[in-house]
Amino acid sequence: MKLSQRPDSSNHELACLPSGRLPRHLLRSLLPLLVVMLASGCGTVQVQLQSDFPVPLVEPLPLSVGILVPEELLGFTHSEEIPGLGDYAIGLGQVPADLLQRMGTGVFRQHQLQQAVTAEDAVDGYLLTSIEEVQFALPKQTRSDYYEVWIRFRFEFLDQNGASVSQWLLSSYGKANKGDYRGAEGALQAAALLACRDVMASFSLNLASHPSAQQWLANMATTQSAADTADAAQENAQ
Protein backbone atom coordinates (compact mmCIF):
# COMPACT_ATOMS: atom_id res chain seq x y z
CA MET A 1 0.00 0.00 0.00
CA LYS A 2 1.43 3.33 -0.96
CA LEU A 3 0.12 6.64 0.23
CA SER A 4 1.21 9.41 -2.00
CA GLN A 5 0.79 12.98 -0.95
CA ARG A 6 0.24 15.65 -3.50
CA PRO A 7 2.81 18.34 -2.83
CA ASP A 8 0.83 21.07 -4.54
CA SER A 9 -2.36 20.58 -2.50
CA SER A 10 -0.92 21.65 0.85
CA ASN A 11 0.83 24.59 -0.77
CA HIS A 12 -2.45 25.64 -2.25
CA GLU A 13 -4.10 25.59 1.19
CA LEU A 14 -1.31 27.65 2.69
CA ALA A 15 -1.51 30.19 -0.07
CA CYS A 16 -5.16 30.80 0.82
CA LEU A 17 -4.22 32.11 4.29
CA PRO A 18 -4.64 35.89 4.60
CA SER A 19 -0.99 36.49 5.49
CA GLY A 20 0.37 33.62 3.36
CA ARG A 21 2.02 32.14 6.48
CA LEU A 22 1.00 29.57 9.11
CA PRO A 23 -0.70 31.04 12.19
CA ARG A 24 1.54 31.22 15.27
CA HIS A 25 -0.54 28.86 17.40
CA LEU A 26 -0.40 26.24 14.64
CA LEU A 27 3.36 26.65 14.35
CA ARG A 28 3.72 26.31 18.12
CA SER A 29 1.69 23.12 18.14
CA LEU A 30 3.56 21.66 15.15
CA LEU A 31 7.03 22.53 16.46
CA PRO A 32 7.40 19.56 18.87
CA LEU A 33 6.22 17.22 16.12
CA LEU A 34 8.79 18.64 13.70
CA VAL A 35 11.54 18.29 16.30
CA VAL A 36 10.60 14.64 16.92
CA MET A 37 10.48 13.94 13.18
CA LEU A 38 13.90 15.50 12.62
CA ALA A 39 15.41 13.81 15.64
CA SER A 40 14.14 10.39 14.64
CA GLY A 41 15.59 10.80 11.16
CA CYS A 42 19.16 11.35 12.28
CA GLY A 43 19.48 9.72 15.71
CA THR A 44 21.60 6.78 16.78
CA VAL A 45 20.03 3.35 17.03
CA GLN A 46 21.33 1.92 20.30
CA VAL A 47 21.00 -1.82 20.70
CA GLN A 48 21.84 -3.24 24.12
CA LEU A 49 21.61 -7.00 24.28
CA GLN A 50 20.00 -8.83 27.18
CA SER A 51 19.91 -12.56 27.26
CA ASP A 52 18.65 -15.68 28.89
CA PHE A 53 20.37 -18.47 27.00
CA PRO A 54 19.45 -22.11 27.53
CA VAL A 55 22.05 -24.70 28.54
CA PRO A 56 22.97 -26.90 25.54
CA LEU A 57 21.42 -30.34 25.77
CA VAL A 58 24.58 -32.33 24.94
CA GLU A 59 26.71 -34.94 26.67
CA PRO A 60 29.39 -32.97 28.59
CA LEU A 61 33.06 -33.69 27.88
CA PRO A 62 34.76 -35.15 30.97
CA LEU A 63 37.01 -32.14 31.41
CA SER A 64 37.49 -29.23 33.77
CA VAL A 65 38.01 -26.02 31.81
CA GLY A 66 38.80 -22.47 32.80
CA ILE A 67 36.83 -20.13 30.53
CA LEU A 68 38.64 -16.83 30.24
CA VAL A 69 36.42 -13.77 29.90
CA PRO A 70 38.63 -10.72 29.31
CA GLU A 71 37.25 -7.28 30.18
CA GLU A 72 37.23 -6.13 26.55
CA LEU A 73 34.81 -8.92 25.71
CA LEU A 74 32.28 -7.74 28.30
CA GLY A 75 32.31 -4.13 27.19
CA PHE A 76 32.24 -4.98 23.51
CA THR A 77 30.31 -2.49 21.38
CA HIS A 78 30.12 -2.40 17.62
CA SER A 79 29.44 1.08 16.24
CA GLU A 80 28.90 1.88 12.62
CA GLU A 81 27.69 4.82 10.60
CA ILE A 82 25.72 3.91 7.52
CA PRO A 83 25.52 6.80 5.08
CA GLY A 84 21.93 7.94 4.72
CA LEU A 85 20.62 5.47 7.27
CA GLY A 86 22.12 6.80 10.51
CA ASP A 87 24.42 5.63 13.28
CA TYR A 88 24.11 2.21 14.85
CA ALA A 89 25.64 0.85 18.05
CA ILE A 90 25.28 -2.75 19.17
CA GLY A 91 26.47 -3.28 22.75
CA LEU A 92 26.88 -6.86 23.89
CA GLY A 93 27.01 -6.00 27.61
CA GLN A 94 26.99 -9.12 29.81
CA VAL A 95 25.82 -11.34 26.96
CA PRO A 96 29.24 -12.95 26.20
CA ALA A 97 29.65 -13.91 29.87
CA ASP A 98 26.13 -15.38 30.02
CA LEU A 99 26.71 -17.20 26.74
CA LEU A 100 30.00 -18.74 27.92
CA GLN A 101 28.56 -19.60 31.33
CA ARG A 102 25.63 -21.52 29.81
CA MET A 103 27.79 -23.09 27.13
CA GLY A 104 30.36 -24.22 29.70
CA THR A 105 27.62 -25.77 31.84
CA GLY A 106 26.43 -27.88 28.94
CA VAL A 107 29.67 -28.73 27.17
CA PHE A 108 32.15 -29.41 30.01
CA ARG A 109 31.82 -31.54 33.12
CA GLN A 110 33.28 -28.66 35.13
CA HIS A 111 34.08 -25.09 34.24
CA GLN A 112 34.81 -21.77 35.81
CA LEU A 113 34.66 -18.27 34.39
CA GLN A 114 37.75 -16.20 35.14
CA GLN A 115 39.57 -13.16 33.82
CA ALA A 116 43.12 -14.57 33.65
CA VAL A 117 45.20 -17.71 34.07
CA THR A 118 46.43 -18.22 37.62
CA ALA A 119 48.78 -20.81 39.12
CA GLU A 120 46.14 -21.99 41.60
CA ASP A 121 43.66 -23.08 38.94
CA ALA A 122 42.81 -26.77 39.07
CA VAL A 123 41.77 -27.09 35.44
CA ASP A 124 42.73 -29.30 32.50
CA GLY A 125 42.96 -26.36 30.10
CA TYR A 126 41.60 -22.94 29.21
CA LEU A 127 39.31 -21.49 26.61
CA LEU A 128 39.92 -17.86 25.64
CA THR A 129 37.10 -16.18 23.71
CA SER A 130 37.22 -12.94 21.74
CA ILE A 131 35.08 -11.28 19.11
CA GLU A 132 36.91 -10.72 15.85
CA GLU A 133 34.25 -8.92 13.91
CA VAL A 134 30.61 -7.87 13.95
CA GLN A 135 28.69 -7.01 10.82
CA PHE A 136 25.07 -6.22 10.26
CA ALA A 137 22.77 -5.45 7.35
CA LEU A 138 19.55 -3.48 7.26
CA PRO A 139 16.55 -4.31 5.07
CA LYS A 140 17.13 -1.11 3.09
CA GLN A 141 20.66 -2.24 2.24
CA THR A 142 19.78 -5.76 1.19
CA ARG A 143 16.31 -4.96 -0.21
CA SER A 144 14.89 -7.77 1.87
CA ASP A 145 12.62 -8.00 4.91
CA TYR A 146 15.45 -8.94 7.24
CA TYR A 147 17.82 -7.38 9.71
CA GLU A 148 20.91 -9.59 9.68
CA VAL A 149 23.83 -9.86 12.09
CA TRP A 150 27.08 -11.75 11.69
CA ILE A 151 29.50 -12.23 14.59
CA ARG A 152 32.89 -13.86 14.17
CA PHE A 153 34.18 -15.39 17.39
CA ARG A 154 37.74 -16.53 18.01
CA PHE A 155 38.05 -19.46 20.42
CA GLU A 156 41.64 -19.96 21.49
CA PHE A 157 42.45 -23.25 23.18
CA LEU A 158 45.12 -23.03 25.89
CA ASP A 159 46.85 -25.80 27.79
CA GLN A 160 47.05 -26.22 31.55
CA ASN A 161 49.80 -23.59 31.76
CA GLY A 162 48.01 -21.04 29.63
CA ALA A 163 50.05 -21.66 26.45
CA SER A 164 48.17 -21.50 23.16
CA VAL A 165 47.51 -24.86 21.51
CA SER A 166 45.20 -23.95 18.63
CA GLN A 167 42.33 -21.69 17.72
CA TRP A 168 38.96 -21.87 16.06
CA LEU A 169 37.37 -19.00 14.16
CA LEU A 170 33.64 -19.50 14.23
CA SER A 171 31.19 -17.30 12.35
CA SER A 172 27.62 -17.06 13.51
CA TYR A 173 24.54 -15.60 11.91
CA GLY A 174 21.14 -14.36 12.99
CA LYS A 175 18.30 -12.70 11.15
CA ALA A 176 15.02 -11.10 12.19
CA ASN A 177 12.05 -10.19 10.03
CA LYS A 178 11.31 -6.47 10.21
CA GLY A 179 7.58 -7.27 10.26
CA ASP A 180 7.94 -9.10 13.57
CA TYR A 181 9.41 -6.11 15.42
CA ARG A 182 8.41 -2.50 15.92
CA GLY A 183 11.70 -0.90 15.00
CA ALA A 184 15.33 -1.38 14.06
CA GLU A 185 16.37 -1.66 17.70
CA GLY A 186 14.19 -4.67 18.51
CA ALA A 187 14.93 -6.43 15.24
CA LEU A 188 18.70 -5.95 15.50
CA GLN A 189 18.63 -7.15 19.07
CA ALA A 190 16.75 -10.29 18.04
CA ALA A 191 19.12 -10.93 15.13
CA ALA A 192 22.20 -10.47 17.35
CA LEU A 193 20.81 -12.81 20.01
CA LEU A 194 20.10 -15.40 17.32
CA ALA A 195 23.71 -15.05 16.18
CA CYS A 196 24.82 -15.71 19.77
CA ARG A 197 22.59 -18.79 19.96
CA ASP A 198 24.02 -19.88 16.60
CA VAL A 199 27.59 -19.80 17.90
CA MET A 200 26.54 -21.69 21.04
CA ALA A 201 24.85 -24.34 18.89
CA SER A 202 27.83 -24.74 16.56
CA PHE A 203 30.35 -24.86 19.37
CA SER A 204 28.36 -27.32 21.48
CA LEU A 205 27.69 -29.77 18.68
CA ASN A 206 31.01 -29.59 16.82
CA LEU A 207 33.68 -29.07 19.47
CA ALA A 208 34.59 -32.73 19.90
CA SER A 209 34.96 -33.30 16.15
CA HIS A 210 36.53 -30.01 15.06
CA PRO A 211 40.17 -30.41 13.96
CA SER A 212 41.29 -27.25 15.82
CA ALA A 213 39.93 -28.55 19.10
CA GLN A 214 41.05 -32.17 18.78
CA GLN A 215 44.68 -31.52 19.71
CA TRP A 216 43.60 -29.49 22.74
CA LEU A 217 41.14 -32.16 23.84
CA ALA A 218 43.78 -34.88 23.35
CA ASN A 219 46.32 -32.87 25.39
CA MET A 220 43.82 -32.38 28.18
CA ALA A 221 42.87 -36.04 28.19
CA THR A 222 46.57 -36.97 28.46
CA THR A 223 47.12 -34.45 31.27
CA GLN A 224 44.04 -35.73 33.06
CA SER A 225 45.13 -39.34 32.63
CA ALA A 226 48.61 -38.51 33.99
CA ALA A 227 47.05 -36.68 36.94
CA ASP A 228 44.71 -39.59 37.63
CA THR A 229 47.67 -42.01 37.49
CA ALA A 230 49.64 -39.80 39.90
CA ASP A 231 46.65 -39.58 42.26
CA ALA A 232 46.20 -43.33 42.16
CA ALA A 233 49.93 -43.88 42.84
CA GLN A 234 49.77 -41.47 45.78
CA GLU A 235 46.69 -43.24 47.18
CA ASN A 236 48.42 -46.63 46.80
CA ALA A 237 51.55 -45.32 48.54
CA GLN A 238 49.46 -44.16 51.49
Place this chain on the structure above:
Amino acid sequence: MKTIASLRPMSFNQRILQGMGAISLAAMLLSGCVNSTLQEVRERETGIVAGQSVVIIGKSSRPSAAETELEFINCVADDLARGGEELAVIPVEQFRDLTFPWFEPRTAPDKASQLSALLAQPKLAAQLEAVGLRYLVWVDGRTNRTSSAGSIGCSVGPGGGGCFGFLTWDDDASYEATIWDTEDGQTAGRISSDAAGTSYMPAFVIPIPIVARVQNNACKSLSKQLLSFLANSDDAT
Protein backbone atom coordinates in the same frame (compact mmCIF):
# COMPACT_ATOMS: atom_id res chain seq x y z
CA MET B 1 -22.21 19.80 34.75
CA LYS B 2 -22.22 16.62 32.73
CA THR B 3 -26.01 16.69 32.31
CA ILE B 4 -26.01 20.29 31.15
CA ALA B 5 -23.24 19.60 28.66
CA SER B 6 -25.07 16.62 27.22
CA LEU B 7 -28.25 18.66 26.68
CA ARG B 8 -26.49 21.23 24.55
CA PRO B 9 -27.13 20.84 20.81
CA MET B 10 -24.17 19.47 18.90
CA SER B 11 -22.11 21.93 16.93
CA PHE B 12 -21.42 21.37 13.23
CA ASN B 13 -17.88 20.18 14.00
CA GLN B 14 -19.15 17.69 16.58
CA ARG B 15 -21.61 16.28 14.08
CA ILE B 16 -18.83 15.94 11.50
CA LEU B 17 -16.66 14.13 14.03
CA GLN B 18 -19.50 11.83 15.02
CA GLY B 19 -20.15 11.04 11.35
CA MET B 20 -16.49 10.28 10.79
CA GLY B 21 -16.47 8.01 13.82
CA ALA B 22 -19.45 6.09 12.50
CA ILE B 23 -17.83 5.71 9.09
CA SER B 24 -14.60 4.53 10.68
CA LEU B 25 -16.47 1.96 12.76
CA ALA B 26 -18.29 0.72 9.67
CA ALA B 27 -15.00 0.51 7.82
CA MET B 28 -13.50 -1.59 10.58
CA LEU B 29 -16.35 -4.01 10.22
CA LEU B 30 -15.91 -4.22 6.46
CA SER B 31 -13.52 -6.72 5.02
CA GLY B 32 -12.60 -7.78 1.53
CA CYS B 33 -13.31 -11.18 0.01
CA VAL B 34 -10.80 -14.00 0.31
CA ASN B 35 -10.62 -17.17 -1.77
CA SER B 36 -8.95 -20.03 -0.01
CA THR B 37 -7.91 -23.56 -0.98
CA LEU B 38 -6.87 -26.43 1.24
CA GLN B 39 -5.15 -29.65 0.27
CA GLU B 40 -4.28 -32.57 2.47
CA VAL B 41 -2.03 -35.54 1.83
CA ARG B 42 -2.11 -38.24 4.48
CA GLU B 43 0.75 -40.74 4.54
CA ARG B 44 -0.11 -42.59 7.74
CA GLU B 45 -2.64 -42.78 10.53
CA THR B 46 -2.47 -40.18 13.26
CA GLY B 47 -4.02 -39.73 16.66
CA ILE B 48 -3.30 -37.93 19.84
CA VAL B 49 -4.02 -38.77 23.45
CA ALA B 50 -4.02 -36.73 26.65
CA GLY B 51 -0.53 -35.78 27.77
CA GLN B 52 0.87 -35.63 24.26
CA SER B 53 1.89 -32.34 22.72
CA VAL B 54 2.52 -30.67 19.40
CA VAL B 55 4.86 -27.91 18.32
CA ILE B 56 4.47 -25.63 15.31
CA ILE B 57 7.82 -24.50 13.90
CA GLY B 58 8.56 -22.18 11.01
CA LYS B 59 11.16 -23.28 8.51
CA SER B 60 14.26 -21.16 9.03
CA SER B 61 16.84 -20.96 6.35
CA ARG B 62 20.20 -19.42 5.75
CA PRO B 63 20.92 -15.77 4.81
CA SER B 64 18.51 -13.66 2.83
CA ALA B 65 15.98 -16.41 2.11
CA ALA B 66 12.39 -15.65 2.99
CA GLU B 67 10.96 -17.43 5.99
CA THR B 68 7.52 -17.88 7.48
CA GLU B 69 6.21 -14.95 9.51
CA LEU B 70 6.37 -15.41 13.28
CA GLU B 71 2.87 -13.94 13.44
CA PHE B 72 1.54 -16.77 11.28
CA ILE B 73 3.27 -19.47 13.33
CA ASN B 74 1.84 -18.03 16.54
CA CYS B 75 -1.61 -17.72 14.94
CA VAL B 76 -1.66 -21.42 13.98
CA ALA B 77 -0.31 -22.47 17.40
CA ASP B 78 -2.89 -20.36 19.25
CA ASP B 79 -5.77 -21.61 17.11
CA LEU B 80 -4.67 -25.20 17.57
CA ALA B 81 -4.38 -24.74 21.33
CA ARG B 82 -7.87 -23.27 21.47
CA GLY B 83 -9.36 -25.89 19.20
CA GLY B 84 -8.34 -29.13 20.83
CA GLU B 85 -9.15 -29.90 24.42
CA GLU B 86 -6.63 -32.71 24.66
CA LEU B 87 -4.04 -31.04 22.52
CA ALA B 88 -1.16 -29.30 24.27
CA VAL B 89 0.73 -26.92 22.02
CA ILE B 90 4.25 -25.97 23.06
CA PRO B 91 5.14 -22.37 22.11
CA VAL B 92 7.95 -22.43 19.56
CA GLU B 93 10.39 -20.25 21.58
CA GLN B 94 9.90 -22.48 24.61
CA PHE B 95 10.43 -25.58 22.48
CA ARG B 96 13.65 -24.20 21.00
CA ASP B 97 14.95 -23.41 24.48
CA LEU B 98 13.98 -26.83 25.82
CA THR B 99 15.68 -28.65 22.96
CA PHE B 100 18.61 -26.28 22.44
CA PRO B 101 20.78 -26.63 20.34
CA TRP B 102 19.00 -29.24 18.20
CA PHE B 103 16.30 -27.12 16.55
CA GLU B 104 18.21 -23.94 15.76
CA PRO B 105 18.21 -22.70 12.13
CA ARG B 106 21.68 -24.18 11.54
CA THR B 107 21.07 -27.50 13.27
CA ALA B 108 17.39 -28.37 12.79
CA PRO B 109 16.71 -31.46 10.68
CA ASP B 110 15.64 -30.88 7.07
CA LYS B 111 13.98 -34.22 6.50
CA ALA B 112 11.91 -36.59 8.59
CA SER B 113 14.52 -39.27 7.90
CA GLN B 114 16.97 -37.29 10.07
CA LEU B 115 14.57 -37.42 13.00
CA SER B 116 15.47 -40.96 14.05
CA ALA B 117 19.16 -40.05 14.41
CA LEU B 118 18.17 -36.98 16.40
CA LEU B 119 15.96 -38.99 18.72
CA ALA B 120 18.93 -41.26 19.42
CA GLN B 121 20.53 -38.41 21.37
CA PRO B 122 19.80 -39.51 24.93
CA LYS B 123 19.40 -36.07 26.50
CA LEU B 124 17.20 -34.79 23.69
CA ALA B 125 15.08 -37.94 23.68
CA ALA B 126 14.57 -37.63 27.44
CA GLN B 127 13.56 -33.99 27.10
CA LEU B 128 11.07 -34.71 24.31
CA GLU B 129 9.60 -37.50 26.37
CA ALA B 130 9.31 -35.19 29.36
CA VAL B 131 7.29 -32.65 27.37
CA GLY B 132 5.26 -35.40 25.70
CA LEU B 133 6.05 -34.28 22.17
CA ARG B 134 4.23 -36.40 19.61
CA TYR B 135 4.07 -34.25 16.45
CA LEU B 136 6.40 -31.70 14.96
CA VAL B 137 4.65 -29.47 12.47
CA TRP B 138 6.94 -27.58 10.11
CA VAL B 139 5.29 -24.62 8.45
CA ASP B 140 6.74 -23.18 5.27
CA GLY B 141 5.49 -20.29 3.13
CA ARG B 142 4.49 -16.68 3.48
CA THR B 143 2.07 -13.96 2.41
CA ASN B 144 3.12 -11.79 -0.50
CA ARG B 145 1.67 -8.63 -2.01
CA THR B 146 1.25 -9.51 -5.65
CA SER B 147 0.04 -6.18 -6.98
CA SER B 148 -1.11 -2.73 -5.93
CA ALA B 149 -2.63 0.21 -7.77
CA GLY B 150 -4.14 3.65 -7.25
CA SER B 151 -3.17 6.55 -5.04
CA ILE B 152 -4.53 8.67 -2.25
CA GLY B 153 -3.73 12.31 -1.75
CA CYS B 154 -4.07 13.99 1.63
CA SER B 155 -3.99 17.69 2.41
CA VAL B 156 -4.11 19.69 5.61
CA GLY B 157 -5.08 23.32 5.95
CA PRO B 158 -6.13 25.69 8.72
CA GLY B 159 -9.79 24.85 8.12
CA GLY B 160 -9.24 21.08 8.32
CA GLY B 161 -7.91 18.32 6.18
CA GLY B 162 -8.85 15.28 4.22
CA CYS B 163 -7.82 12.56 1.85
CA PHE B 164 -9.13 11.74 -1.61
CA GLY B 165 -8.38 8.86 -3.91
CA PHE B 166 -8.55 5.08 -4.21
CA LEU B 167 -6.10 2.30 -3.46
CA THR B 168 -6.31 -1.39 -4.17
CA TRP B 169 -3.90 -4.24 -3.55
CA ASP B 170 -3.81 -8.04 -3.87
CA ASP B 171 -2.31 -10.38 -1.30
CA ASP B 172 -1.48 -14.02 -1.81
CA ALA B 173 -0.83 -16.39 1.07
CA SER B 174 0.64 -19.81 0.46
CA TYR B 175 1.64 -22.11 3.32
CA GLU B 176 2.42 -25.77 3.71
CA ALA B 177 2.50 -27.71 6.98
CA THR B 178 4.48 -30.94 7.12
CA ILE B 179 3.63 -33.17 10.06
CA TRP B 180 6.35 -35.40 11.52
CA ASP B 181 5.45 -38.15 13.94
CA THR B 182 8.14 -38.46 16.61
CA GLU B 183 6.91 -41.93 17.57
CA ASP B 184 8.13 -43.53 14.35
CA GLY B 185 10.27 -40.70 12.95
CA GLN B 186 8.23 -40.51 9.74
CA THR B 187 6.20 -37.90 7.89
CA ALA B 188 2.54 -38.34 8.75
CA GLY B 189 1.25 -36.01 6.06
CA ARG B 190 1.09 -32.55 4.52
CA ILE B 191 -1.51 -29.83 4.48
CA SER B 192 -1.31 -26.83 2.21
CA SER B 193 -3.36 -23.69 2.69
CA ASP B 194 -3.58 -21.04 0.00
CA ALA B 195 -5.57 -17.84 0.15
CA ALA B 196 -5.84 -14.81 -2.09
CA GLY B 197 -7.81 -11.63 -1.79
CA THR B 198 -8.12 -8.03 -2.90
CA SER B 199 -8.24 -5.12 -0.47
CA TYR B 200 -9.60 -1.65 -1.21
CA MET B 201 -9.22 1.74 0.37
CA PRO B 202 -11.48 4.47 -1.01
CA ALA B 203 -10.84 7.86 0.55
CA PHE B 204 -13.42 10.61 0.62
CA VAL B 205 -12.27 12.95 3.39
CA ILE B 206 -11.24 9.94 5.45
CA PRO B 207 -9.74 6.70 4.08
CA ILE B 208 -11.97 3.64 4.51
CA PRO B 209 -9.92 0.45 4.47
CA ILE B 210 -11.75 -2.67 3.27
CA VAL B 211 -9.06 -5.21 4.00
CA ALA B 212 -9.05 -8.81 2.82
CA ARG B 213 -7.58 -10.73 5.76
CA VAL B 214 -5.68 -13.16 3.59
CA GLN B 215 -3.06 -14.32 6.07
CA ASN B 216 -5.60 -14.70 8.85
CA ASN B 217 -7.84 -16.73 6.56
CA ALA B 218 -4.96 -19.04 5.62
CA CYS B 219 -4.11 -19.44 9.30
CA LYS B 220 -7.68 -20.31 10.33
CA SER B 221 -8.08 -22.81 7.50
CA LEU B 222 -4.74 -24.46 8.17
CA SER B 223 -5.20 -24.78 11.92
CA LYS B 224 -8.70 -26.20 11.55
CA GLN B 225 -7.50 -28.77 9.05
CA LEU B 226 -4.45 -29.55 11.17
CA LEU B 227 -6.62 -30.18 14.19
CA SER B 228 -8.76 -32.58 12.20
CA PHE B 229 -5.67 -34.26 10.73
CA LEU B 230 -4.00 -34.84 14.09
CA ALA B 231 -7.20 -36.14 15.65
CA ASN B 232 -7.58 -38.42 12.60
CA SER B 233 -11.11 -37.21 11.91
CA ASP B 234 -12.49 -35.85 8.63
CA ASP B 235 -14.83 -33.21 10.09
CA ALA B 236 -12.99 -30.23 8.70
CA THR B 237 -12.37 -31.51 5.19
